[in-house]
Amino acid sequence: MSARHTRVLILGAGPAGSTAAIYAARANLKPLLVTGRRAGGQLTTTTPYVENFPGFAEPVEGPVLMEQMRRQAENVGTKVMYDIITFVDISMRPFRLQGGFGNTYTTYTADALIVATGSEARWLGLPSEKTFKGFGVSANAIFDGIFYRNKEVVVVGGGDSAVQAALDLSHLASKVTVVHRRDRFRAESILKDRLLSKPNVDVIWNHAIDEVIGEHEPNKWVTGVRIRDVNTGDVRELPTHGLFVAIGHDPATALFRDQLDMDRAGYIKVGSWSTKTSVPGVLAAGDVIDPMFRQAITAAAMGSIAALQAEKFLIEHPPAPIAPARSAGPWWPVRPLHGGG
Numbered sequence: 623m624s625a626r627h628t629r630v631l632i633l634g635a636g637p638a639g640s641t642a643a644i645y646a647a648r649a650n651l652k653p654l655l656v657t658g659r660r661a662g663g664q665l666t667t668t669t670p671y672v673e674n675f676p677g678f679a680e681p682v683e684g685p686v687l688m689e690q691m692r693r694q695a696e697n698v699g700t701k702v703m704y705d706i707i708t709f710v711d712i713s714m715r716p717f718r719l720q721g722g723f724g725n726t727y728t729t730y731t732a733d734a735l736i737v738a739t740g741s742e743a744r745w746l747g748l749p750s751e752k753t754f755k756g757f758g759v760s761a762n763a764i765f766d767g768i769f770y771r772n773k774e775v776v777v778v779g780g781g782d783s784a785v786q787a788a789l790d791l792s793h794l795a796s797k798v799t800v801v802h803r804r805d806r807f808r809a810e811s812i813l814k815d816r817l818l819s820k821p822n823v824d825v826i827w828n829h830a831i832d833e834v835i836g837e838h839e840p841n842k843w844v845t846g847v848r849i850r851d852v853n854t855g856d857v858r859e860l861p862t863h864g865l866f867v868a869i870g871h872d873p874a875t876a877l878f879r880d881q882l883d884m885d886r887a888g889y890i891k892v893g894s895w896s897t898k899t900s901v902p903g904v905l906a907a908g909d910v911i912d913p914m915f916r917q918a919i920t921a922a923a924m925g926s927i928a929a930l931q932a933e934k935f936l937i938e939h940p941p942a943p944i945a946p947a948r949s950a951g952p953w954w955p956v957r958p959l960h961g962g963g
């Protein structure tokens with residue numbers, strides 16, 4: 623087990639955390655950037671190309687964009703830690719965080735903390751969805767789409783994630799059916815137009831998924847979904863080889879429950895034009911505070927504000943001495959890893 627102290631610890635290496643790291647490093651705060659499971663954040667796993675991040679005349683691959691941000695952060699003095707934080711205590715400064723990756727455990731202490739843990743895919747919450755998760759039910763068209771080459775798939779959802787997933791799958795699957803509970807998409811216009819012009823894409827409006835149907839022997843696999851007309855209540859079966867769930871994302875803030883003020887959906891509360899949370903010295907940026915826009919560019923902008931506010935906080939509140947260990951054993955409750963990353 624090792625211990626590390628830093629003036630600013632940044633939790634999360636998506637656009638928000640990476641930008642915060644660039645700004646904090648340029649302020650000479652020598653930040654530590656803890657990546658979590660998904661170094662680079664959502665753009666590395668959910669979308670093949672990013673077309674709306676300024677500075678790239680041609681679409682840039684999500685992993686390439688995030689690799690550039692990481693390198694930029696390192697080049698100006700950020701130390702990147704490939705670790706997953708499993709427990710946090712922000713009841714006093716320095717803040718304490720417990721990292722655990724494989725058999726390696728690291729205790730971090732930090733004078734200021736920037737929370738940029740992003741968001742995670744939301745599931746329908748059906749028992750049958752759970753049964754077939756990984757056996758025909760997925761929330762990641764980029765990773766799992768390849769298994770559906772020349773097969774028929776259903777995508778459920780109507781926002782950017784669903785339309786993007788359906789577009790990505792339309793290049794592989796023989797047919798993509800989008801099931802949406804409303805009568806129009808909420809997605810960006812350019813994506814909607816692209817999707818609706820695809821010959822192998824159908825949309826079933828005003829329907830919800832009631833159940834995933836499949837076989838259990840000898841292996842589990844999906845054969846269809848039961849869909850319900852939300853207006854009439856009529857139920858019918860739709861044959862499919864796979865179901866992609868793309869109904870939105872929830873903020874990855876479980877680590878901070880009962881420690882930071884949050885709204886009912888789990889978004890961390892901050893002031894207007896501010897990334898300050900309910901705990902002085904803890905800033906939050908990106909999807910964890912943003913139920914509305916959730917874009918790489920908005921996350922990056924908030925990351926820069928968080929770093930600037932962390933710098934100001936540290937000037938106004940010089941570091942407290944590091945508290946002695948509270949017991950001979952681990953100071954964090956020993957429990958299984960949780961939270962995303």
Ligand SMILES: Cc1cc2nc3c(=O)[nH]c(=O)nc-3n(C[C@H](O)[C@H](O)[C@H](O)COP(=O)(O)OP(=O)(O)OC[C@H]3O[C@@H](n4cnc5c(N)ncnc54)[C@H](O)[C@@H]3O)c2cc1C
Binds near residue numbers: 665673739787874919
């Ligand atoms: C399908 C899809 C397509 C999209 N396409 C676009 C697009 O084209 N353009 C655009 O601008 N935006 C797009 N977005 C939105 C964009 O990806 C997000 O708004 C953005 O990534 C949010 O950045 P973030 O830094 O707040 O969080 P994230 O990118 O989610 O990063 C979170 C980071 O926190 C880390 N983390 C989480 N938990 C822990 C933990 N316990 N310990 C340590 N680290 C942890 C993760 O590993 C990760 O590094 C898309 C989203 C989806 C789902």
